[in-house]
Amino acid sequence: MSMTWYLAVSAVVFCIGMAGVLTRRNPLAILLCLELMLNASNLSLVAFARTHGNQDGQIFALIVMVVAACEVAIGLGLIVALYRRRLPIDVDELRELQG
Amino acid sequence: MMGLETFGWLILLCPLAGAVIVGLGFRVWPGKLAGVIGTAAIALSFAASIGALVALLDQPAEERQVVAVAWDYAKTAGVDAQLSILLDPLSIFMCLVVTGVSTLIHLYSISYMASDRGYSRFFAYLNFFVFSMLLLVLAGNFLLLIVGWAFVGAASYLLISFWFRRDTATRAGIKAFVINVVGDVGLVIGTYFIFKGTGTLDFLKTFEGVEEAFARNDGDLVAGCIGLLVGAFAKSAQVPLHTWLPDAMEGPTPVSALIHAATMVTAGVYLIARMHPLFEQAPAAADVGAIVGCATLLIAGTIAVVVTDLKRVIAYSTMSQIGYMIMAVSSAAYAAGLFHLMTHAFFKALLFMAAGSVIAAMAGNQNLDQMGGFRRAMPFTFACMVIGGLALSGFPGLSGFFSKDEILALVAERGGWHVILAVLGFVGSLLTAVYTFRMIFRAFEGRLVEPARELMRGQLYHAPEHTNPATGEVEDTEVGFPGADHHIAEREGTMKVAMGALAVLSVVGGLLQIPHVTDVLHSFLAPTFESSRYYEELEPSTGATLIGLLTGAALSIGGIAIAYVLWVRDPKRPAALRERLSGAHRVFSNKWYFDEIIERLVVRPFAWFGRFARNTFERLVISGLFMGGATTTVRAGSSAVRAAQTGFLRYYAALVLLGLTGLGAYFLVAGS
Numbered sequence: 172m173s174m175t176w177y178l179a180v181s182a183v184v185f186c187i188g189m190a191g192v193l194t195r196r197n198p199l200a201i202l203l204c205l206e207l208m209l210n211a212s213n214l215s216l217v218a219f220a221r222t223h224g225n226q227d228g229q230i231f232a233l234i235v236m237v238v239a240a241c242e243v244a245i246g247l248g249l250i251v252a253l254y255r256r257r258l259p260i261d262v263d264e265l266r267e268l269q270g
Numbered sequence: 271m272m273g274l275e276t277f278g279w280l281i282l283l284c285p286l287a288g289a290v291i292v293g294l295g296f297r298v299w300p301g302k303l304a305g306v307i308g309t310a311a312i313a314l315s316f317a318a319s320i321g322a323l324v325a326l327l328d329q330p331a332e333e334r335q336v337v338a339v340a341w342d343y344a345k346t347a348g349v350d351a352q353l354s355i356l357l358d359p360l361s362i363f364m365c366l367v368v369t370g371v372s373t374l375i376h377l378y379s380i381s382y383m384a385s386d387r388g389y390s391r392f393f394a395y396l397n398f399f400v401f402s403m404l405l406l407v408l409a410g411n412f413l414l415l416i417v418g419w420a421f422v423g424a425a426s427y428l429l430i431s432f433w434f435r436r437d438t439a440t441r442a443g444i445k446a447f448v449i450n451v452v453g454d455v456g457l458v459i460g461t462y463f464i465f466k467g468t469g470t471l472d473f474l475k476t477f478e479g480v481e482e483a484f485a486r487n488d489g490d491l492v493a494g495c496i497g498l499l500v501g502a503f504a505k506s507a508q509v510p511l512h513t514w515l516p517d518a519m520e521g522p523t524p525v526s527a528l529i530h531a532a533t534m535v536t537a538g539v540y541l542i543a544r545m546h547p548l549f550e551q552a553p554a555a556a557d558v559g560a561i562v563g564c565a566t567l568l569i570a571g572t573i574a575v576v577v578t579d580l581k582r583v584i585a586y587s588t589m590s591q592i593g594y595m596i597m598a599v600s601s602a603a604y605a606a607g608l609f610h611l612m613t614h615a616f617f618k619a620l621l622f623m624a625a626g627s628v629i630a631a632m633a634g635n636q637n638l639d640q641m642g643g644f645r646r647a648m649p650f651t652f653a654c655m656v657i658g659g660l661a662l663s664g665f666p667g668l669s670g671f672f673s674k675d676e677i678l679a680l681v682a683e684r685g686g687w688h689v690i691l692a693v694l695g696f697v698g699s700l701l702t703a704v705y706t707f708r709m710i711f712r713a714f715e716g717r718l719v720e721p722a723r724e725l726m727r728g729q730l731y732h733a734p735e736h737t738n739p740a741t742g743e744v745e746d747t748e749v750g751f752p753g754a755d756h757h758i759a760e761r762e763g764t765m766k767v768a769m770g771a772l773a774v775l776s777v778v779g780g781l782l783q784i785p786h787v788t789d790v791l792h793s794f795l796a797p798t799f800e801s802s803r804y805y806e807e808l809e810p811s812t813g814a815t816l817i818g819l820l821t822g823a824a825l826s827i828g829g830i831a832i833a834y835v836l837w838v839r840d841p842k843r844p845a846a847l848r849e850r851l852s853g854a855h856r857v858f859s860n861k862w863y864f865d866e867i868i869e870r871l872v873v874r875p876f877a878w879f880g881r882f883a884r885n886t887f888e889r890l891v892i893s894g895l896f897m898g899g900a901t902t903t904v905r906a907g908s909s910a911v912r913a914a915q916t917g918f919l920r921y922y923a924a925l926v927l928l929g930l931t932g933l934g935a936y937f938l939v940a941g942s
Contacts, residue, residue: 193923194920263919
């Protein structure tokens with residue numbers, strides 16, 4: 172089975188995630204879409220590792236998972252904080268940092 | 271046995287240590303301890319001066335110029351900035367006069383200032399002043415001289431505005447400081463011109479190199495010497511930079527005695543004597559000094575005849591006597607000028623002390639019009655005042671007689687137009703006798719005033735309200751109040767000792783240098799002036815000396831007689847005389863309008879220029895162009911950048927994506 176299929180799936184998933192990040196307004200959905208993008212890149216990393224027969228890509232994929240876990244922890248924490256302060260759960264409303 | 275150099279440094283260190291100790295502990299010193307410490311510091315310095323004198327006399331005459339270097343500030347090609355002091359007969363002589371008179375004045379101040387609130391502060395300032403003055407006279411190079419010169423100005427400012435709640439005192443302090451800074455600038459510019467020619471800051475090397483570096487009356491050298499003269503005129507209160515000295519009488523009386531009579535104002539005389547090789551190479555500059563000195567002695571003498579403030583009479587008299595000294599040292603009569611410097615320090619300090627005693631008895635009032643009849647109430651003060659006055663007016667046998675007449679004889683001996691200066695000097699000595707005894711007769715003779723009557727009843731007079739002696743305004747008693755208790759010489763031992771010592775010195779001081787009899791000072795100072803063209807040659811004949819002495823004696827006795835007739839025997843006469851000579855009287859009592867002229871010519875143009883700079887230049891160019899331009903640019907740039915910050919999260923995400931995609935595309939295209 173050639174590499175192309177893996178990469179195609181990865182690209183499709185990445186684009187879905189990207190579209191979600193750019194269009195959704197709920198921070199929770201944006202976070203999930205980010206996870207999709209990360210996992211799409213993970214998929215291509217593992218595919219390359221398998222094809223070239225060395226382990227570097229797999230190790231990189233593990234590191235990306237760790238980063239993703241950290242990011243989720245912080246992102247969810249922020250969302251909970253927003254909720255507790257009764258702020259709108261909508262990124263378009265949270266734009267106080269405009270110039 | 272300590273060496274000469276050790277003594278030299280000790281002279282400097284003692285007053286510095288005294289200033290630091292008294293100043294740092296000003297809260298803790300109980301009672302009069304601060305005064306005792308301050309006096310002891312100066313007394314030690316005096317002892318060190320005597321030690322230095324003895325050590326110097328041990329050396330053979332050719333080796334009596336020693337430079338002691340503590341360390342080099344900078345020693346590169348062309349600059350030799352060192353911390354070095356020059357120990358030679360001239361500097362040791364000045365040290366002896368400064369520390370000797372200062373010790374007595376400190377002693378006087380222990381009692382005189384006793385009830386002042388700023389007692390410790392006063393002694394810290396006083397010690398700092400003595401240190402600065404000693405630094406000035408001991409400096410072995412131009413750099414240190416300028417430092418000492420500026421320190422003295424600063425110390426003078428601190429002491430004149432000592433009663434800093436008194437408006438007139440702070441104004442006088444500022445005036446003195448500003449005029450002294452004019453002198454500092456003149457000194458620095460003069461040093462620059464001289465340094466440019468000789469290439470060294472060290473005194474002895476400068477003096478050696480001056481004949482090579484400059485032709486006689488070379489333009490640069492004359493400019494340099496005029497610069498030095500500006501410094502000397504400002505510090506020694508010579509026309510037209512003299513207006514600060516009478517105002518400086520706002521300070522406490524011991525300050526007037528120390529700074530404005532005995533030491534600081536003689537710095538200009540010292541400077542010209544020290545720089546004699548330069549002035550002899552630039553006679554044009556020396557002539558300026560001689561003429562200005564002569565003009566000052568006459569102008570100040572005429573003002574002193576009409577002033578009605580007790581301390582200001584003595585202040586103008588000081589100006590006049592410094593005029594004699596400046597005239598002397600500028601006419602190459604160095605030893606005579608320095609001799610008069612010494613005797614003047616004695617009798618002028620004595621006169622100020624006696625005046626301080628009278629002012630204390632008057633509860634701070636200095637107006638001669640309100641004094642009278644103190645002779646029987648204050649016999650000791652009266653005796654001191656008379657001795658000082660006789661010495662000042664050159665009464666035969668007293669110190670001022672020999673010193674002033676030696677100046678006039680030597681100036682006349684220079685010949686040419688110097689003879690005119692000498693004649694004017696004799697006119698000045700008549701004026702001296704008149705104004706001195708006018709002051710004494712008006713304060714001590716005549717009707718008995720209330721304070722004198724109180725004193726004779728054994729009580730001290732207290733004014734109903736504390737007023738400013740200069741303006742008569744009622745003042746608060748917080749600071750700037752001489753104290754509830756007044757201290758007069760009759761009741762205070764230390765004041766009596768100080769005044770007694772100075773009275774003895776005023777009488778016998780002249781014996782050092784009686785023409786054709788004793789020659790102590792002249793021969794002692796000879797090593798300093800060995801390169802001088804005139805020092806040994808200028809020697810009036812016996813006949814000329816005798817004529818000079820007789821004229822001086824006649825003028826002094828005549829002046830005293832005039833004063834006696836006018837102010838004792840016929841007290842109505844002065845008023846009539848004033849009517850007849852109302853024009854002259856107006857000029858004299860307005861101090862020859864110097865304050866007004868300086869106000870018009872200097873102060874107002876400068877104030878106008880300052881207002882122009884503030885209102886026009888500052889507002890349009892600095893605020894408008896520079897600062898306004900800079901802020902406008904920054905504001906416009908930042909508002910453009912700020913527009914990119916919309917606050918929409920997905921706008922940022924899209925930008926990141928766009929950027930990364932662009933970067934990836936670039937590498938793909940560049941890589942293929």
